[in-house]
Amino acid sequence: MTTYRAPVEDSLFVLNDVLQIQKYNNLPGFADATPDMIEAILAEAGKLAEEVLHPLNAVGDLEGCTWHEDHTVSTPKGFKEAYDLYSESGWGALPFPEEYGGQGLPATLNTAVQEFTMSANMAFSMYPGLTGGAAAALIEHASEEQKQAYVPKMMSGEWSGTMNLTEPHCGTDLGMMRTKAVPQEDGTYKITGQKIWISAGEHDMTQNIIHLVLARIEGAPEGVDGISLFIAPKYLLDADGNPGERNTMTCGSLEHKMGINGNATCVMNYEEATGFLVGKEHRGLKAMFVMMNEARLGVGIQGLAQSEVAYQNAADWARERLQGRSISGVKFPEQKADPIIVHPDIRRILMTIRSFNEAGRAFLLWSSLKGDISRRSEDAEAQQAAHDFMELLTPVIKGVLTDKGFDNTVMAQQVFGGTGYTKDQGVEQFVRDARIAMVYEGANGIQALDLVGRKLPSKGGRAVQAYFKEVGKFCSKHKDNEAMAPYIAPLSKALSDLQAATMWLVQHGMSNPDNAGAASTDYMHLFGLVALGHMWALMAETAQEKLAEGANGSTQFLENKLVTGKFFMERIIPESTTHLVRIQTGCDTMMELDAEAF
Numbered sequence: 384m385t386t387y388r389a390p391v392e393d394s395l396f397v398l399n400d401v402l403q404i405q406k407y408n409n410l411p412g413f414a415d416a417t418p419d420m421i422e423a424i425l426a427e428a429g430k431l432a433e434e435v436l437h438p439l440n441a442v443g444d445l446e447g448c449t450w451h452e453d454h455t456v457s458t459p460k461g462f463k464e465a466y467d468l469y470s471e472s473g474w475g476a477l478p479f480p481e482e483y484g485g486q487g488l489p490a491t492l493n494t495a496v497q498e499f500t501m502s503a504n505m506a507f508s509m510y511p512g513l514t515g516g517a518a519a520a521l522i523e524h525a526s527e528e529q530k531q532a533y534v535p536k537m538m539s540g541e542w543s544g545t546m547n548l549t550e551p552h553c554g555t556d557l558g559m560m561r562t563k564a565v566p567q568e569d570g571t572y573k574i575t576g577q578k579i580w581i582s583a584g585e586h587d588m589t590q591n592i593i594h595l596v597l598a599r600i601e602g603a604p605e606g607v608d609g610i611s612l613f614i615a616p617k618y619l620l621d622a623d624g625n626p627g628e629r630n631t632m633t634c635g636s637l638e639h640k641m642g643i644n645g646n647a648t649c650v651m652n653y654e655e656a657t658g659f660l661v662g663k664e665h666r667g668l669k670a671m672f673v674m675m676n677e678a679r680l681g682v683g684i685q686g687l688a689q690s691e692v693a694y695q696n697a698a699d700w701a702r703e704r705l706q707g708r709s710i711s712g713v714k715f716p717e718q719k720a721d722p723i724i725v726h727p728d729i730r731r732i733l734m735t736i737r738s739f740n741e742a743g744r745a746f747l748l749w750s751s752l753k754g755d756i757s758r759r760s761e762d763a764e765a766q767q768a769a770h771d772f773m774e775l776l777t778p779v780i781k782g783v784l785t786d787k788g789f790d791n792t793v794m795a796q797q798v799f800g801g802t803g804y805t806k807d808q809g810v811e812q813f814v815r816d817a818r819i820a821m822v823y824e825g826a827n828g829i830q831a832l833d834l835v836g837r838k839l840p841s842k843g844g845r846a847v848q849a850y851f852k853e854v855g856k857f858c859s860k861h862k863d864n865e866a867m868a869p870y871i872a873p874l875s876k877a878l879s880d881l882q883a884a885t886m887w888l889v890q891h892g893m894s895n896p897d898n899a900g901a902a903s904t905d906y907m908h909l910f911g912l913v914a915l916g917h918m919w920a921l922m923a924e925t926a927q928e929k930l931a932e933g934a935n936g937s938t939q940f941l942e943n944k945l946v947t948g949k950f951f952m953e954r955i956i957p958e959s960t961t962h963l964v965r966i967q968t969g970c971d972t973m974m975e976l977d978a979e980a981f
Contacts, residue, residue, distance in 0.1 A: 384441070384809060385437070385440070385441070385692070385696050385808070385809040385810065385812075385813075386437070386695065386696065386699065387432065387433055387437040387502055387503050387692050387695060388429075388433060388695060389425070389428065389429025389430075389432050389433055389499040389502070389503075390498075390499075390691065390744070391422075391425045391426055391429045392940065393741060393744060394425055394495045394498075394744065394748070395421065395422060395425065396922075396925075396940070396944075397744060397745045397748050397749075397922070398421060398491070398492070398495065398748060399418060399421070400925050400929065401745060401749075401921050401922055401925045402491075402748060402749060402752055404416065404421070404489070404491065404752070405417075405418065407489075407752070407755070407756070410489075410755060410756065410759040410760060411487065411759050412478075412487040412488050412489055412759065413489055413755075413759075415487070415488060416488055416489055416492055421492060424477075424488075424492060424496070425492075425495055425496070425499075427472075428474070428495070428496040428499050428500070429499055431468070431469070431472070431474070431499075431500070432499040432500050432502065432503035432504075433503065435465050435468060436465060436500055436503035436504040436507055436508075437502075437503035437504060437692075438461075439459070439461045439462060439465055439504055439507060439645070440503065440504040440505075440506075440507075440645075440809075440812070441809055441812065442459050442460055442461055442645075443458075443459040443462065443504065443506045443507060443644060443645020443646075444506070444642075444644050444645060444812050444815075444816075445459075445644075446459040446460060446644075446645075447459065447637075447644040447645065448586070448637055448644070448645065448646070448647040450634065450636060450637045454585070454633040454634050454635070455585065455587065455634075456585040456586050456587065456634055456637065456647045456649070457586075457587050458586050458587055458588055458645070458647065459645050462507060462588060462645065463587060463588045465507060466507075466510060466511075466540065466588040466589075467540075467588075469500075469511060469540065470511075470539060470540020470541070471540070473486060474496065474500075474511065475511045475514060475515060475537075475538060475539075475540050476538040476539070477492065477493045477496060478490040478492070478493040478515075479515075479518060479519075479522070479534075479538055480522065483518075483522060483530060483531075483534040483535055483538060484534065484535035484536075484538035484539060485538050489751075489752075489755050490751055490754055490755050490758075491748055491751040491752045491754075491755050493751075494680075494684065494747055494748055494751040495748065497512070497681065497684050497688075498684050498687060498688050498691070498744065498747070499688075501684055501685050501688035501689075502688035502689070502691050502692040503692070504645070505643060505685055505688065505689060505816045505817075506643040506644060506645030506646040506816070507645055507646075508685075509582050509583060509643065509646045510543060510583045510586070510588060510646070511540070511543075512678075512681050513543070513544055513545055513546065513582055513583050513678070514537050514540075514542075514543045514544040514583075515544075515677065516544070516546065516673075516674040516677040516678050516681070517537065517544025517545065517546060517593060517595050517674055518533075518534050518537045518538065518544060519673055519674060519677050520546075520595060520612075520661075520670055520671065520673040520674040520677075521533060521534055521537075521595075521614075521661070522534060523670070523673050524612070524661055524662040524669075524670035524673065525614070525661050525662070529614065529659065529661065532620060532624055533593050533614065533616075536590075536591070537593060540589065541589060541590050541591070542589050542590060542591040542592065542593055543583060543586075543588065543589040543591075543592050543593070544592070544593045544594075544595065545581055545582065545583050545584055545592060545593070545594050545595065546581075546594075546595045546671065546674050546675070546678070547578040547581050547584075547594055547595065547596040547597065547615075547651060548578070548597050548671065548675075549578060549579050549580050549581075550562060550576065550577060550578060550579060551577060551579055555825065555826070555829055557597065557607055557610060557668065558605070558606040558607045558610075560597060560598070560599055560610060561576055561599070562574065562575065562576025562577070562578065562596070562597070562598040562599065562653065563575055563576060563598060563599055563600075563601060564598040564599065564600045564601070564611060564613060564658060565600075565601050565655075566600065566601070571657050571658065571659060572598075572600070572613060572657070572658045572659070572660060573655040573656070573657065573658070574596055574598050574613060574615055574632075574653045574655070574656045574657075574658040575653055575654060575655055575656075576598060576653050577635075577650065577651070577652050577653070578596070578650075578651045578653070579638075579650050579651075580638060580648055580823070581594075581648070581649045581650070581651045582646055582647070582648055582649075582823075583646060583647055583649075584634055584647060584648075584649030584650075584651045585617075585633075585634035585647055585649050585651075586647045590618075590626055591616055591617050591618045591626045592616070592617040593614060593616050593617075594614070594615045594616065594617070594632070594651070595612060595613070595614060595615075595661070595671065595674065596612070596613045596614075596615045596653070596658060597610050597611070597612055597613075597667050597668070597671055598610070598611060598613055598658070598667075599611070600664055600665070603664070603665055604665065607668050608665060609665055610665065610667045610668050611660060611661075611664050611665055611666070611667040612660070612661040612662060612666075612667030612668075612670045612671050613658030613659060613660055613661060613667075614658065614659045614661055615630060615632060615653065615656050615657065615658040615659075616630060617629070617630055617632070618630060619657055630656050630657055631653070631654045631655055631656045631657070632651055632652060632653045632654065632656040633651075633652050633654075634647075634649045634650065634651060634652075635649075635650040635651070635652045636649070636650045637649060637650075638650070640819070641815050641818060641819070642812065642814075642815030642816040642817075642818060642819060643816050643819055675824060675825070676777055678824045679777055679778075679780070679781040679824045679825065679830075680747075680750075680751075680754075680777060680780060680781070682781055682785060682820050682823065682824045683747065683780035683781045683784040683785060684747060684784075685785065685788070685817070685820045686743075686784035686785035686786070686787065686788025686789070686817065686820050686821075687740060687743040687744060687747060687784050687788055688788075689788050689789075689791075689792050689813050689816055689817035689820070690736060690739060690740055690743070690787070690788040690791035690792060690795075690817070691740050691744075692813060693736070693791060693792040693795035693796070693810060693813040693814075693817075694733065694736040694737060694740055694791065694795055696795065696808070696809070696810055696813075697732070697733060697736070697794075697795035697796075697798040697799065697810070698724075698733055698737075700723075700798055700799055700808070701722065701723050701724035701729050701733060701798055702722055702724050703722060704722060704723045705718060705719065705720040705721065705722055705723075706720055706721075706722075706723050707720055707721065707723075707726070708720065708721050709721050709725040709726065710726070710727075723798070729798060731954075732794045732795070732797060732798055733798070734947065734950045734954075735791070735794065735954070735955065736791040736794060736795060737947055738919075738947050738948070738950050738951035738954075738955060739787055739791060739915070739951075739955070740791075741919075741922070741944070741947060741948075742915035742916075742918040742919050742922075742948075742951060743784055743787075743788075743915065745918035745919075745921065745922060746780070746784075746914055746915060746918050747780065747784070749918065749921075750772070750773065750776055750780060753769040753772045753773050753776075754769070754773050756769035757769035757770040757772075757773055768849060771842070771845060771846035771849060772846060772849070772850065774838060774841065774846060775834075775838050775839075775841075775846040775847060775850060776850075776914070778830035778831065778833045778834040778838060778907065779830075779834060779907060779910050779911050779914060781824065781825070781827070781830050782827040782830035782831055782834075782904075782907050782908075782911075783907060783908055783910070783911030783914075783915075784911075785817075785820040785821045785827060786821055786827055786908070787911075788817050788820060789814070789817040789818055789820065789821055792810075792813040792814045792817045793814055795810060795813065796810050796811060796813075796814055827904070827907075828903070828904060830907065831903035831904045831906065831907040832899075832900060832903050834903065834906065834907050834910065835888060835892070835899050835900075835902065835903040835906055835907075836899060836903075839885065839888065847885065851878065851881075851882060854874070854878050854913065854917050855878060857917065857920060857921070858871050858874060858875045858878065858920075861920075861924070866927055867920070867923065867924065867927070869923075869949050869952055869953075870916075870919060870920045870923045870924075870948060870949070870952055871920060873916065873952040873953070873956045873957065874913070874916040874917060874919075874920050874952070874956065876956075876957075876959065876960075877909075877912050877913045877916050877956050877957075877959035878913055880909060880959040880960055880962070880963040881909050881910060881912075881913045881959065883963055884902070884905075884906055884909055884962070884963050884966045884967075885906075887902075887966060887967055888902060888906065888966070891969065895969075895970065897970040897973075897974055898969050898970045900970065901969065901970035901973045901974070902965075902966040902969075902970075905962040905963075905965045905966050906962070906966055908958075908962055909959050909962035909963065909966070912955070912956050912958060912959045912962070913959070915951070915955075915956075916951070916952065916956045919948040919951050919952060920948075922944055922948060923944070923945055923948045923949075926941040926942075926944045926945050926948075927945070929941055930942070
């Protein structure tokens with residue numbers, strides 16, 4: 384049986400001390416997030432995650448969801464009761480506008496809450512997570528009438544939401560989509576087609592499910608320019624706005640998956656289902672990208688979340704499991720063997736995961752704060768700069784945190800030895816659950832191509848140059864600070880490698896696009912090293928300042944933070960040089976073999 388402890392103290396350190404979130408009280412909703420309220424919210428979210436959601440994690444994995452002949456789906460035992468408690472407590476409404484039933488609090492705070500719930504029970508967290516993404520898309524692109532009809536019930540948790548993109552013959556290439564929408568005289572549309580891999584597409588936890596569906600209106604242009612977005616509720620609303628007649632879409636089956644078994648992954652069949660256009664005709668992909676970007680950030684949190692819960696269980700095991708003696712001398716002579724945490728290779732694994740987790744958490748919260756600024760600031764310049772950062776960093780967050788998150792669950796499993804391969808300890812579920820995060824919401828290879836092909840050249844490279852300037856300015860600020868040297872020197876070297884890689888792409892990517900493609904994954908991970916290294920430097924600066932002020936009872940916490948950051952700078956960030964060397968080799972040997980040779 385696995386355990387989970389929400390990292391409340393670490394999240395508070397990042398929010399209050401590193402990011403100094405109280406400085407942003409001029410932004411709507413931030414003044415309400417006082418230090419006491421933030422601490423209370425995180426404590427309660429941690430309690431929910433630890434006591435309610437995590438005990439259901441193995442239950443959901445073992446039972447899975449059940450498809451019935453009448454096309455309904457039952458969720459695992461305890462999920463509905465947990466969902467009711469989650470909704471009644473207002474967790475799903477945390478960052479949304481009050482005018483639609485939200486609480487108006489910072490999305491940055493919601494990111495911390497999401498990490499806790501995703502670590503505790505990734506499959507469960509997808510139900511409210513998708514609802515939030517669908518609500519965000521409606522708030523930005525739906526008519527006021529549609530917003531008032533659907534969003535408040537989604538905020539309350541009475542209704543849930545989904546997004547329907549993928550079809551059997553097309554995944555990433557949405558231009559091949561065949562689902563059609565036929566206009567009706569009353570202004571509605573009849574939607575016909577099949578969507579696959581629809582998370583939370585059918586379940587028994589809410590009164591209604593609000594499907595956001597991409598489809599092509601009859602006669603629309605081919606390709607992505609002809610795609611429109613529709614609301615297709617499971618139950619059509621009656622004159623009073625309540626669920627009425629059943630719409631003509633059904634769950635044809637459930638996917639049998641490697642992991643996240645507690646989430647219903649559905650094949651959805653639309654048979655002239657009634658749909659309502661969101662926004663303008665043929666502009667659906669732009670509207671759906673709001674939800675897709677929300678989802679990509681959420682999936683990045685999933686990567687960190689599974690890494691964190693896997694680390695916690697591996698560290699517990701390493702402290703308790705007795706095997707052999709320390710190679711530098713017996714450490715626990717009163718016992719028949721030393722616990723395996725005395726062995727350097729076990730420490731290597733644990734420190735590698737821990738140093739990623741703490742930096743990844745800071746990176747997500749730092750990025751979420753940029754997102755809040757981009758949506759809430761009245762300063763046009765600050766808003767634009769924050770928006771640029773979010774566009775640039777979204778593929779890095781999704782790709783790097785999920786690649787490394789999965790790697791870390793495998794390393795955590797290794798700590799358990801043979802028992803980690805069995806279901807007895809439960810750590811193998813973290814491996815299986817984490818694997819999907821590298822694939823859905825745009826496979827990580829697509830994220831890397833998006834970063835290199837779209838985000839870097841966007842607006843003449845404005846965002847990436849601003850990012851280089853921000854990190855470089857921080858390094859220059861501390862260039863003569865001896866205490867910061869263990870953090871600044873490695874970060875400066877990694878930043879130099881990233882800048883060299885960027886210049887190489889500018890010089891060689893346009894002349895041969897395959898050079899950019901061949902470099903893309905290494906470039907994304909090189910960017911990730913700099914981003915995580917930047918977070919460690921920020922945290923080290925803060926920890927040193929607080930120690931100099933007396934630490935206020937947090938001496939051990941802060942000293943541990945400095946050691947963990949130093950490990951990252953010594954052992955992890957030097958991988959930037961390897962990525963640069965790979966990038967500069969180009970695509971020749973990668974592309975030389977004929978397809979038949981594989």
